[in-house]
Amino acid sequence: MKMSECREVKAKRVFIGAGCNRVVNNVSWGASGLISFGAQNAVAIFDPKISQILTTLPGHRATVNCTHWLPSSKFAFKAKNMKRQYLLSGDSDGVIILWELSVLSNKWRHILQLPHSHKKGVTCITAFMVSEADAMFASAFSDGVVNVWGVSFPSQPNEDCKVSCLDSISVGSKAMVALSLAELPQNPGRFVLVMGGLDNKIKLYHGERMGKFAYGCELKGHTDWIRSLDISLPLLTTDDTANSIVLVSSSQDKVIRIWKIMLGGDHGLRRREITLASYIDGPVFISGKLTYQISIESILIGHEDWVYSVQWQPPVYNSSEEHAWSQPLSILSASMDKTMMIWRPEKKTGVWMNTVCVGELSHCALGFYGGHWSPDGFSILAHGYGGSFHMWRNVSSEESENWKPQKVPSGHFAAVTDVSWARTGEYLLSVSHDQTTRVFSPWKKSEVHDTEDERWHEMARPQVHGHDINCVAFVRGKGNHRFVSGAEEKVLRVFEAPLSFLKTLNHTIAGELSSLIDLQADMQVLGANMSALGLSQKPIYAHASSEPVDRSRVEGIDTLETVPEAAPSELTEPPIEEQLGFHTLWPESHKLYGHGNELFSLCSDHKGTLVASSCKAQSTSMAEIWLWEAGTWKTVGRLGSHSLTVTHIEFSYDDTLLCSVSRDRHFSVFSLRKTDGGEIIHELVAKVEAHKRIIWACSWNPCGHQFATSSRDKTVKIWSVEDDDSQVKQVLSLPLFGSSVTALAWTVVDLEKNVGCLAIGMETGLIELWSIEIQKTEERGMAATASLVLRLEPLMCHVSAVNRLVWRPIKKAETRLRIQRLASCGADNCVRVFDVKFD
Missing domain, CATH: 2.130.10.10 (YVTN repeat-like/Quinoprotein amine dehydrogenase)
Known part of the structure; x- marks a missing residue:
């Protein structure tokens, strides 16, 4: 092709x-x-x-x-x-x-x-x-x-x-972190700008539409940093709507304050009877020809931690009223105490009360950084410390409110270091420096009328760890869904899918692709529990007592161990954050010890019998690649060749060869064979200094013993292992790229013609697809030709380095594939999936 x-x-x-x-x-x-x-x-x-x-x-x-x-x-x-x-x-x-x-x-x-x-x-x-x-x-x-x-x-x-x-x-050395801008009442063309920051005062400036802003006054009351400010529009449903606007402020002192900015003078400042809702007069400022009085209207106390965000509800339309658009007296606040509250004044007394409180009650949520109203006021959204979104919608049509959690997108909040497809491509697994492992899958459509593309959601969070995770490999072959992960520790960890996950898989599109009935019959483990320090995940058995143990009542147990019990269950629709973070863990079945430094790269063979791993290294002994036998998890080989960190390892598609690339600018090819006694015999076939800088990635041709390598020197080279497996020669070098090439993935497009597609990911985040055709010549042996077939649009690509590219596994029977699926991950915290169509 x-x-x-x-x-x-x-x-x-x-x-x-x-x-x-x-x-x-x-x-x-x-x-x-x-x-x-x-x-x-x-x-x-x-x-x-x-x-x-x-x-x-x-x-x-x-x-x-x-x-x-x-x-x-x-x-x-x-x-x-x-x-x-x-x-x-x-x-x-x-x-x-x-x-x-x-x-x-x-x-x-x-x-x-x-x-x-x-x-x-x-x-x-x-x-x-x-x-x-x-x-x-x-x-x-x-x-x-x-x-x-x-x-x-x-x-x-x-x-x-x-x-x-x-x-x-210029407001001085202390930065402002909260701003709000509004038009002054009865004063067209004049605006007020309030700001708050890393002290406890709110500063007020005022000015003309196209002119300079002058200092007005300071509002004192908060005792800690100001975190959020929002001024209402002059549409509030109150008696003196036209003459006032209302400012709401929140602070790290856990308190919300409501200030009224009211037109001064006899016509604007009417004295009222002293009631619970009476305001206290504050400073005065003059803007243009009008005077404005600021007064404290109310102090709202209810949050137990810093209040990071306050926001007025957007205006709503009411055709029956004289002024069709009016802004409700309703404030949304979000706090680090893991809750969002909606505050409204009582109709009779006018005293502000919190009428709605929603939040994450699990131990894994670490508070909300901000809260936001939807334009129609029926949905509220929070974003949290864990990079997560939390959304609720008022599903009640009556006056009594009923706020229900809603599905939201999710993903990693730190660099995504590796991705791996499940055995037959049912779902995608990713690992990240945010110390989590996540499973993404397309779900079955529940709406009959839905004609949109398939919708992906996070399906499970198998591992929540105490270390940044660097690499992952799915163990292919028959048996349960299992993977091995390596983090910035010296231990490899093996995880096996529990029964709750296998049942949930039936409700995704993946459930239509694979038969899970046999697996479920033998499965005894329902899910997993998180240990207190986040370093081990212990199994929960299907036939164990259904009553959770209150560990805090068990004598002699350290208070750190008072972690609530997980309750894994079959999910029929995409889970929300609270379920993901705690109830979808996989049990850890083995720990593999041997490496002397933090893990860096992992790979599994295609039969599901071997796993290869490498760690960070500054010496030849540390740079050894370890081979582990899947199932027994014994060490069956240590491959020595490199002198610095092995950055990527990959088995050939027939599992007879293994290629490794390293920071030492060399690649190594090892031959592997199994004796009748089950012993793994390995031999170094070739070690070549292939590039001028670090080699980041390698990828085998699915149709033969050719592989590609990519480097920081901006080059990609194609190599071929000769038929007798005695030597490796270069058959092609692609034109120089614009930046360091950090990821490669080779797939077959036409098996009969030995034509493949090489996906190339760069440090800039861009992805290119190259057509590679391998031919056998009588004179020179193997030869290759390459041509650029697609450069993905920047809007589709990553914005930082591509860390890994992986094609979805294909069946051997499929010799000519028109549509294939490519997954990528990058330093921009993103996991991306593309459908590539070959016409």
Whole structure:
């Protein structure tokens, strides 16, 4: 299948799994209904209706700290006729990028990067929609500067946005981490900007629409850092709506404060009877010709930890009232105490009370970094310390509220180091420096009318560990689903799928591909329990007592051991975060000791009999590759050849050869054979200095004894092991690439013609597909030709280094495959799955 024969190769994104950066102002819910968040250096967009990540936007070179929609859910009522919506994103290098989304075509465009001279990161962004064509926004930086910007949106399709810096306010050495911008009541064209940060005072500035901002006053009351601020729109359903706006603030002192900014003078400041809801007069400031009085309206105490986020409910439409749009008196707060609360004033007394409280009750949730309203006010979303999302929706149509947990996308919140397909490709397993192992799978569609592409979700979290996990290998062959993982410890761990997982697998698309009945009949282990220190997972047996043990009552047990019992069960729909983090663990069956340093690379043969492993090394003895016999888990070989860390190992498809590549710039090929007595005989066939820099990856041709190697020197070379397995020669070198080549994966496209496709992943995150054809010549033996058939679009690719590429396993009987599935993982915290179509 040369270029002329392969008319076209197409790639379609099937799935993106990613966690949210652990930053407070990282998430924004737009008027479009889409949610944005930072995933390492990318801006990810997810649709809560289908709980899928739609795309990731490349452009930042540093961690994305904050995102903000123009318009956000707060201004959804002003966005009905907007054909294009916009998104701001800021990173830890101080760069802010403006993106455009075409609502009709659902296409994204990088509009511009704001001019900046900041050496430190963006901490938060807030915005105010003046009209559908006009907006203001403010950005705060870690160097103590707050910038105010004006932006006008284009009216014609071929025009671009115009952004201008209106003012730059220096607020001292302490950074501002919370901002809110609003128009002053009865004062068109004049705005108020409130900011709070790493002290306990709220600073208030005011200014004109296109002018400078002047200092107004300070609001004192909080006793710790200010974490969140939000000003209501002048649409609040109160008597003095037109003359006031209301500011809500939250702090690390666990308290929420409500402040009223009210027009001063006789007509605006009416004295009321002293009641429980009476306010206390505060400072006064003058903006233009009008005076404003600020007063403390209420103090809300209910959270038990830092309150990271407060937000007013977006305006709602009511056709029966004079003013159709009104903003409800309803505040959402999110705290590190693992709860979100909705606060409303009582109708009779006016005293603010928390009317709704939702949250994660399991021990594995470590608090919420932010809470957000959907544009319609029926859904609320939190993002947590573990990079996870938690969403609830009010499913009650009556006045009594009923908030139910909803499905959300999930993924790793640190670099994903390795991925592996299950034995026959039923699901995908990934490991990460976030110390978790995750299983992703497409689920069966429950909706009959659903014509969308298959939807992937996280199905289980087999391992939750105390160390960063570097490598994983599925043990193929017959028997139970099992894998081996290696972390920044010297021990390999073997995990076996429990009964709860096998039953759950029947409810995914994978259940249609494999027969699990035989496995379930012999399975005794239902699930696993987490140990207190997160270093071992013990089995829960199917016939054990169903009553969980309260370990805190057992005398003599250390208090660290008071971890709640897991309750594994068969899942009929994608699990939510609380189930994933605790109830979907796999039991650990073996620990393999032998390596002297932290594990780095793992591989299993295709028969499911051998596992090869390597660790970080600075010497020849440490750089040995260990061979383990699957099942008995005994050491059956130690292959010595390299002098530095072996970075990748792979068995040939007939399992007679093993290729290893290393930091020492060499690759080694070993021959393997099993004697009649069951002993493994291994022999070094060749050791070649193949590249000028570190070799990152190798991959075997499924059709023969050819393999590819890739290196930091930006090259990919094809090698062939001669028929007598006595020597290795280079048959091809691909043209120089634009950056270091970090990942390779070779699959067969046409077995009869010995044509394959080599997927190549780079340090920049880009992925290319090359057609490789192997021919046998009389003069030179094996020869190869290669041609680039597809360069994946940057929007589909990773934004940081590709760590691993893996093709889904194919059956030997399939000699000509038109559609194949490719999985990738990267340093951008993402797991991606593509369907590649060969026409």
